[in-house]
Amino acid sequence: MVCVGVDIGGTTVKIGFFTETGENLHKWEIVTRKEERGRYILPDVADSILETLKQKGIEKDEIMGIGIGVPGPVVHEESVFECVNLGWGKTNVAETIRELTGITNVKVGNDANVAALGEMWKGGGEGYNNLVLVTLGTGVGGGIICDGRILTGSVGAGGEIGHITVNFDETVACNCGKKGCLEQYASATGIVNETKKALAASNVETTLREVENLSAKAIFDAAKSGDDFASQMVENLSEILGKTLAHVAHVVDPEAFVIGGGVSKAGEMLTERISRYYNANVMLALKNRDFRLAKLGNDAGIYGSARLILE
Amino acid sequence: MVCVGVDIGGTTVKIGFFTETGENLHKWEIVTRKEERGRYILPDVADSILETLKQKGIEKDEIMGIGIGVPGPVVHEESVFECVNLGWGKTNVAETIRELTGITNVKVGNDANVAALGEMWKGGGEGYNNLVLVTLGTGVGGGIICDGRILTGSVGAGGEIGHITVNFDETVACNCGKKGCLEQYASATGIVNETKKALAASNVETTLREVENLSAKAIFDAAKSGDDFASQMVENLSEILGKTLAHVAHVVDPEAFVIGGGVSKAGEMLTERISRYYNANVMLALKNRDFRLAKLGNDAGIYGSARLILE
Structure with missing residues (x-):
């Protein structure tokens, strides 16, 4: 199974495919399009993931889920009230990505918190x-x-x-x-x-x-x-x-x-x-x-x- | 079902029976016998619970479990390394109470933490x-x-x-x-x-x-x-x-x-x-x-x- 990790920053979005044991299979970046209050960001992320899955010959049912880090406070691992750096107001990030990708296991976290989880998994906090x-x-x-x-x-x-x-x-x-x-x-x-x-x-x-x-x-x-x-x-x-x-x-x-x-x-x-x-x-x-x-x-x-x- | 709550202090042990919705059915106190490094405390607690169950006509299979608060740091909801106020060294509180009462669902917490949980349940933090x-x-x-x-x-x-x-x-x-x-x-x-x-x-x-x-x-x-x-x-x-x-x-x-x-x-x-x-x-x-x-x-x-x- 493949876990997808997404880190949405003010300049670029980083995306990676990982095994369940934390081996990085592939990683890449796309530009964060902040125009029009950031409305293109999530569709760009979804398109890029789906396209790369196709390129790599990975089927959707091999995907364990998609995790997303965003620069703002997150509630219920789902949505944000506001992400000033991205131009977003209230946004249900998880639901949007579910609809755009058809993948149901989607969770959202604050970028600093998610980084802590990453360091615990495979970094200085292992x-x-x-x-x-x-x-x-x-x-x-x-x-x-x-x-x-x-x-x-x-x-x-x-x-x-x-x-x-x-x-x-x-x-x-x-x-x-x-x-x-x-x-x-x-x-x-x-x-x-x-x-x-x-x-x-x-x-x-x-x-x-x-x-x-x-x-x-x-x-x-x-x-x-x-x-x-x-x-x-x-x-x-x-x-x-x-x-x-x-x-x-x-x-x-x-x-x-x-x-x-x-x-x-x-x-x-x-x-x-x-x-x-x-x-x-x-x-x-x-x-x-x-x-x-x-x-x-x-x-x-x-x-x-x-x-x-x-x- | 009845939940048993025990609060072991340096002078007295408080014990209460509660419904699952937090209604107090009965409460009483016993003396904390600290002599011989506090070896009588847990047997006293077990005896007092079993005796009171009998008095009240409550069967053991009506007991949801026993929760215990102790004045010291608790690990894994089970044991303490030390409880200076009680004279205890390393003690597996949960296991001891399980053996003495035959009731398997036993959990232990630090007294200050457990009090916070109590205030959340039925007190100022409801x-x-x-x-x-x-x-x-x-x-x-x-x-x-x-x-x-x-x-x-x-x-x-x-x-x-x-x-x-x-x-x-x-x-x-x-x-x-x-x-x-x-x-x-x-x-x-x-x-x-x-x-x-x-x-x-x-x-x-x-x-x-x-x-x-x-x-x-x-x-x-x-x-x-x-x-x-x-x-x-x-x-x-x-x-x-x-x-x-x-x-x-x-x-x-x-x-x-x-x-x-x-x-x-x-x-x-x-x-x-x-x-x-x-x-x-x-x-x-x-x-x-x-x-x-x-x-x-x-x-x-x-x-x-x-x-x-x-x-």
């Missing part, structure tokens, strides 16, 4: 049944798996850990409108902003002053090369993140944290520091949890949505 | 499927229900929100060994300690100076009578709790928070203030969740453990 995926990219995304299943929450806002308030004195607003969110300090954007502020506020010597377009990568590279100022910036990010993940642990008690997204390319340097601050701020029963790096990169979404079908 | 119970007593306990089921976590530490660090500068240790836990400020003990500190640190006029054995109740009563200092103490507790529940909401996205324990007798005065600080610190999708008072008091445990059987 072997765990309870984990928290933290995606450090432009923002900070979160996906929580409890007993092997996505923790969705009552309106699909489960795992929105990027918006936990970590600084009650912040005066600048986050994209969400609130002030002092984790995302404002621990994302790629966040560490760059914090570093720029610190550079402007002091005369400290650092190789970062010579960098033209300051990026998270540049900061981590400088830290690895022994730049003390850059290292302190990484330390600050790790402290904020480690303390916040300690909060999260007292709520869901995961076996492991999996760190993904662009910032996670910093590697063990980052997980080692985060885990140090984490351990200093959890009760005994929660100490020494595993901190792993995500492995699937941009493919986490297609793995996870394919896995959704097997629940 | 009608909700996703809720967080916060018990403000000597300590701060937590129980989380997601999609109608207890969130246990990987080692049974799910919902341990009383030990979320809320003050990273605290120098005094919590009972758990960590410093700055929610429990140090938002429990009955916590508000008394904080009030004593504030009284010692200032010359502010307050009726509380005349109170001999300062209690949480005295502080809330003074606040209700218009004592500004006492009211500020309640405000501080509400701020810490509201902000921490905001953290929790970004993790599990509950429909409602149910506030229980002795401190909750302060009533709407408390929930109104907590909810104000909560709303100021959550992202839009999480705003305006319901804050309810627990209703079952000390019976929450027997209701919840009986309900465990129906999962």
